[in-house]
Amino acid sequence: MLPIFNLVTVAIGIGMFTFSMSFTIITGAELYEGDACRMKDGTAGKCTKSFNCGWFVTNVLKKKLIPYSNVVRCGFVGRDEVVCCPQEQSSVRKATLACRNFFGSTRLAQHIIEGELAEDGDVPFIAALGYVALSSESDAQYDWGCGASLISARFLLTAAHCVRASRRPVVARMGTLSLDHSEYPEYIQDRRLKTFYLHPAYTPKTKYNDIALIEIESPFLYGDNVKRACLHSGENDLPPSHPLETAGWGIMDLGSETRSDKLLKVSLTTMPLGVCNRENKQRLGQFNEKLANGVIQSQYCAIGTRASSGMRRDACQGDSGGPLHYTNSTEERFYLVGVVSFGLGCGEYAGIYTRVAAYLDWIESIVWPGSGTLLE
DSSP states (O other), X not given: OBOOOSSEXXXXXXXXXXXXXXXXXXXXXXXXXXXXXXXXXXXXXXXXXXXXXXXHIIIIIISOOSOGGGOOEEEEETTEEEEEEEOOOTTSOHHHHHHHTSOOOSXXXXXXXXXXXXXXXXXTTEEEEEEEOOOTTOOOSEEEEEEEEEEETTEEEXXXXXXXXXXOOOEEEESOSBSXXXXXXXXXXXXXXXXXXXXXXXXXXXXXXXXXXXXXSSOOOOBTTBOOOEEOOOOSOOOTTSOEEEXXXXXXXXXXXXXXXXXXXXXXXXXXXXXXXXHHHHHOGGGTTTTTTOSOXXXXXXXXXXXXXXXXXXXXXXXXXXXXXXXXXXXTEEEEEEEEEEOSSSSSSOEEEEEGGGXXXXXXXXXXXXXXXGGO
């Protein structure tokens, strides 16, 4: 076995794929075939000849979903390069594997009451759900009523109350910050909606299990302004110091029904579940029957800082179904923590979100039923 070299040209056995690269030797950290290693996202791997690593062959060479610069390299055995190959153990969640197989965004950035305008690439996984326009007085083709998050090329994650049978959206729009007056209409991607999967335990009578999946008729095309989000798998609250964000095209000001035509975003922070539950119990009122068990573990609370108006920054009507998320700049990926569900008023108290991690088994069974779907 040979140690790691600087400036090498390697012939990969498959198709004699040849390329040049450079990388740095980490003193005392030389790795060889069979050694344990760490992927770029920190997950466990094993040093494997590149042509024996299915993840490398499929995602780097064939589909080019992951750039070569994101590959952790161990060294060489003769002329054969050895790379850090993920250990496809049964203990690794499908959602985690699907995220690992996806090339993230290099344009990461940090509704919405007191929100700020989003810029291109800030929230590339957000979709707007369009409903058949009810007003004949408007020339708008759709009523934009809820948000959703792209979690694979064919599936959106949203709130169940956004897709109830009484009125369901007919289209999802991505790739634009402005829904009806886009400066770059050529970037807009509209997809018809094929199948709706409401969580089987959801009922409009309560605020629990407010989560749904939407399968679209044809996949969205990934680009700078259309990416998918990974799913946060930790079931505990993130620390209050961990920055969170939400975004949407909802109501901008209390007392007004005017929705924003431009995507707005706002920074939030976690409110511990116990604190959130106590505060909501004091203010439940008419929501008592819909939240009979209080705020439970399958829900998530987040609250914004106070703006100059005195109101707290928050999501509001029209933002339902949209993301509660954070960015991981090291991995160049976005992670979904929650789905906008409801709040006791806008900007007054913590917003209540459906906790994504509590529903991973259900999500995975629909979105990634087999290993082949992990690459979508």
